[in-house]
Amino acid sequence: MKEKFTICIFTENQVGLLHRLTTIFTRRHINIESLTTSEAELDGVHRFTISVECEEEQVEKLSKQLSKQVGTLEADYYREEETVWQEIALFKVSTNAFFNGTQLEEIIRSHRTRILEIEPNYVVLEQTGYKEDTQTLFEKLKPFGILEFVRSGRVSISKTNVPFKKEKETILKKEKH
Amino acid sequence: MLETQEKTLSTESTTRMNGAKAIMECLVHEGVELIYGYPGGAIMPVYDALYDYQDQVQHVLTRHEQGATHAAQGYARVTNKTGVVFATSGPGATNLVTGLADALIDSTPMVCITGQVFAKLLGTDAFQETDVISITMAVTKWNYQITKASEIPDVMAKAFYIANSGRPGPVIIDITKNAQLELLDFAYKKTTAIRSYNPIQKADENELTKAAELLNNAKKPYILFGQGVTLSGAETELKQLVEKSGIPAAWTILGLSAMETDHPLNVGMLGMHGNYAPNVLTNECDVLFAVGMRFDDRVTGKVDGYAPQAKVIHLDIDPSEINKIIEADVALVGDAKETLQRLLPLIEQNVHPEWLQQFKDLDQMEWDKVIEKEIQPKEGLITMGEVIHLINEETEGDHIIVTDVGQHQMVACRYAKFAKHRSNVTSGGLGTMGFALPAGLGAQMGAPDRCVIAVIGDGGFQMTIQELATIAQTKTPLKILILNNQFLGMVRQWQELFFDKRYSSVELENPDFQMISEGMGVPAILTKERASLKADIQKWLNHEGPCLLEVRVGKENNVFPMVPAGATVAEIRLD
Numbered sequence: 208m209k210e211k212f213t214i215c216i217f218t219e220n221q222v223g224l225l226h227r228l229t230t231i232f233t234r235r236h237i238n239i240e241s242l243t244t245s246e247a248e249l250d251g252v253h254r255f256t257i258s259v260e261c262e263e264e265q266v267e268k269l270s271k272q273l274s275k276q277v278g279t280l281e282a283d284y285y286r287e288e289e290t291v292w293q294e295i296a297l298f299k300v301s302t303n304a305f306f307n308g309t310q311l312e313e314i315i316r317s318h319r320t321r322i323l324e325i326e327p328n329y330v331v332l333e334q335t336g337y338k339e340d341t342q343t344l345f346e347k348l349k350p351f352g353i354l355e356f357v358r359s360g361r362v363s364i365s366k367t368n369v370p371f372k373k374e375k376e377t378i379l380k381k382e383k384h
Numbered sequence: 385m386l387e388t389q390e391k392t393l394s395t396e397s398t399t400r401m402n403g404a405k406a407i408m409e410c411l412v413h414e415g416v417e418l419i420y421g422y423p424g425g426a427i428m429p430v431y432d433a434l435y436d437y438q439d440q441v442q443h444v445l446t447r448h449e450q451g452a453t454h455a456a457q458g459y460a461r462v463t464n465k466t467g468v469v470f471a472t473s474g475p476g477a478t479n480l481v482t483g484l485a486d487a488l489i490d491s492t493p494m495v496c497i498t499g500q501v502f503a504k505l506l507g508t509d510a511f512q513e514t515d516v517i518s519i520t521m522a523v524t525k526w527n528y529q530i531t532k533a534s535e536i537p538d539v540m541a542k543a544f545y546i547a548n549s550g551r552p553g554p555v556i557i558d559i560t561k562n563a564q565l566e567l568l569d570f571a572y573k574k575t576t577a578i579r580s581y582n583p584i585q586k587a588d589e590n591e592l593t594k595a596a597e598l599l600n601n602a603k604k605p606y607i608l609f610g611q612g613v614t615l616s617g618a619e620t621e622l623k624q625l626v627e628k629s630g631i632p633a634a635w636t637i638l639g640l641s642a643m644e645t646d647h648p649l650n651v652g653m654l655g656m657h658g659n660y661a662p663n664v665l666t667n668e669c670d671v672l673f674a675v676g677m678r679f680d681d682r683v684t685g686k687v688d689g690y691a692p693q694a695k696v697i698h699l700d701i702d703p704s705e706i707n708k709i710i711e712a713d714v715a716l717v718g719d720a721k722e723t724l725q726r727l728l729p730l731i732e733q734n735v736h737p738e739w740l741q742q743f744k745d746l747d748q749m750e751w752d753k754v755i756e757k758e759i760q761p762k763e764g765l766i767t768m769g770e771v772i773h774l775i776n777e778e779t780e781g782d783h784i785i786v787t788d789v790g791q792h793q794m795v796a797c798r799y800a801k802f803a804k805h806r807s808n809v810t811s812g813g814l815g816t817m818g819f820a821l822p823a824g825l826g827a828q829m830g831a832p833d834r835c836v837i838a839v840i841g842d843g844g845f846q847m848t849i850q851e852l853a854t855i856a857q858t859k860t861p862l863k864i865l866i867l868n869n870q871f872l873g874m875v876r877q878w879q880e881l882f883f884d885k886r887y888s889s890v891e892l893e894n895p896d897f898q899m900i901s902e903g904m905g906v907p908a909i910l911t912k913e914r915a916s917l918k919a920d921i922q923k924w925l926n927h928e929g930p931c932l933l934e935v936r937v938g939k940e941n942n943v944f945p946m947v948p949a950g951a952t953v954a955e956i957r958l959d
């Protein structure tokens with residue numbers, strides 16, 4: 208049975224490593240639903256959050272193969288209920304849209320949407336939440352005309368595990384290679 | 385311990401030199417004695433530096449970069465050392481891809497060094513620029529592009545460490561031309577650890593106890609072993625285990641020669657064209673102990689029907705192999721030698737005469753239906769099996785057999801006898817036609833005192849035939865055997881059996897191999913008749929230098945037994 212999984216990978220910050228990791232998904236013909244990467248809490252260590260939809264058996268094998276790549280410090284996978292996650296979406300709407308009644312304002316209030324920037328021509332809104340949340344807002348804003356829309360991949364934190372704990376300790380002790 | 389090692393290995397002071405010379409220095413520090421390669425624009429500074437190192441490092445100019453990779457593989461497989469390859473950028477680098485893929489899937493340690501355009505030209509479609517790093521990402525254990533000379537010592541040390549530790553594999557280092565020309569302060573320190581690379585784990589004590597319990601209590605225990613035994617040098621431990629426990633052991637194609645063929649507990653070869661008993665009885669054993677093998681689909685046949693009755697113990701150095709294909713009841717993640725050493729004291733002395741008898745009974749069936757007429761035919765055209773059989777008689781199994789891919793490979797692996805370890809070099813995982821001639825060159829150079837025989841089909845021979853010139857130029861006394869059936873035999877066999885004998889593009893109108901070989905400087909013998917076969921083999925094997933023997937064999941012979949595609953190992957056919 209297919210399920211959603213979040214894969215969390217800690218790696219060295221090296222050119223080409225993203226490519227090396229994604230080839231492992233490509234080989235197994237697994238589609239990456241979303242991918243977020245940025246520097247982790249340790250210098251020179253990157254954290255990838257990758258969401259996929261596949262069988263558990265596949266994600267388990269995938270994680271092992273990700274772990275074994277030179278440059279990977281750790282790779283784990285989690286079920287939906289094992290993580291807390293968020294996504295962020297940005298919307299650019301025309302400033303004019305705010306002048307036709309209070310409807311737009313009400314949507315923004317009820318969703319607790321943040322206003323990031325107001326310019327004469329456009330307003331940029333920010334919504335954080337699950338995909339369903341940002342999608343609902345998207346549907347509601349659509350009639351007012353969305354000039355641009357972007358949604359990030361997931362960032363997630365595990366409930367069950369302290370990932371990377373052992374490695375972190377040893378890395379802090381050891382000299383960097 | 386490691387620290388002192390590191391200290392003694394590092395050069396104390398630094399020396400100013402250019403990147404190209406630094407590369408040569410790194411190779412010398414790593415104990416490299418032999419390089420296969422092919423020069424070109426982007427790697428010319430390195431070739432210039434090489435000029436001053438000729439008395440320390442031999443460079444062999446192959447006739448194609450693919451040949452260089454296979455030669456390096458052949459060398460690595462018989463010596464356990466890392467094979468080294470040089471190539472230029474662009475086409476030189478792309479020609480390495482097949483060899484890299486082959487080395488990755490067969491876990492062969494190799495370091496390839498490719499030249500690259502100047503760093504400032506990267507990404508501009510410069511002359512002979514190709515994105516080697518991206519191209520080789522999926523076929524290397526690790527790869528790295530050096531763009532500054534100062535990176536050279538560290539990266540090279542890492543490359544050699546990664547290639548030949550844990551589960552070995554190929555590494556490619558791409559070096560831009562400016563990095564070869566720039567000056568650096570050179571000091572070398574061998575890499576002994578990388579924080580994001582964990583090559584060897586230690587098998588869990590509890591799992592070890594469980595494994596021993598299963599093996600000690602089994603009625604029909606069975607050991608399957610692969611190249612992991614050879615790679616970790618665990619041949620002695622394997623033999624001790626087998627002899628102490630009395631458990632029959634079968635080898636995969638890459639496990640060949642990790643135990644002597646004639647050992648009474650060696651029950652033969654697994655796999656699609658392996659022996660009958662080892663395949664059939666896979667589905668009868670109660671405990672199956674896999675040592676340094678990865679359950680390739682050519683070994684398992686239909687996975688659902690593979691040893692469903694057995695408890696499986698899987699020992700492998702690569703954790704991602706555990707449960708990849710076959711679910712393990714007991715997982716031993718670790719080095720084969722170290723793990724078997726720990727397991728041995730837990731194993732009880734035992735014998736399994738009835739279980740062994742089952743193997744013998746099935747062996748008899750295979751002998752009657754297949755082997756006898758294959759290796760001792762009384763009539764008809766020469767068979768591949770009889771050629772291998774006669775070679776065994778001449779060498780008494782003291783040879784290194786290098787095989788290409790196809791029917792001759794299966795026949796050679798089935799019938800060649802092995803008296804010594806590290807004596808089998810074949811392209812197992814990738815099945816690369818064209819492998820054996822250059823790999824034979826490398827194997828012979830790596831084991832100069834041994835009789836190295838490359839067994840090749842008439843099809844595969846023509847894929848890397850140009851390396852005859854390299855063999856002649858280096859005077860490498862390789863013995864080349866062409867088993868000529870004038871067909872792409874293995875494909876023809878499948879077309880005969882599974883495609884209604886519709887022979888589609890498998891017939892070869894071959895050139896005169898004898899003339900070609902002699903034209904390229906390798907003496908050749910052609911054998912068409914059984915009457916002269918034995919004498920020709922003797923003449924060929926006794927020839928001082930390189931020599932080629934072409935034997936015309938039956939055109940439409942098939943290799944049996946055979947596990948048909950989609951069938952279980954127990955459904956192996958004898959005809």
Ligand SMILES: Cc1ncc(C[n+]2csc(CCOP(=O)(O)OP(=O)(O)O)c2C)c(N)n1
Nearest residue numbers: 790791792815817841842843844872873874
């Ligand atoms: C590079 C490459 N191309 C194609 C194949 C597919 N293939 C496997 S065996 C075989 C036939 C080999 O013919 P030959 O070398 O004459 O050996 P034979 O089977 O006749 O002994 C082919 C084409 C392959 N393994 N490798």
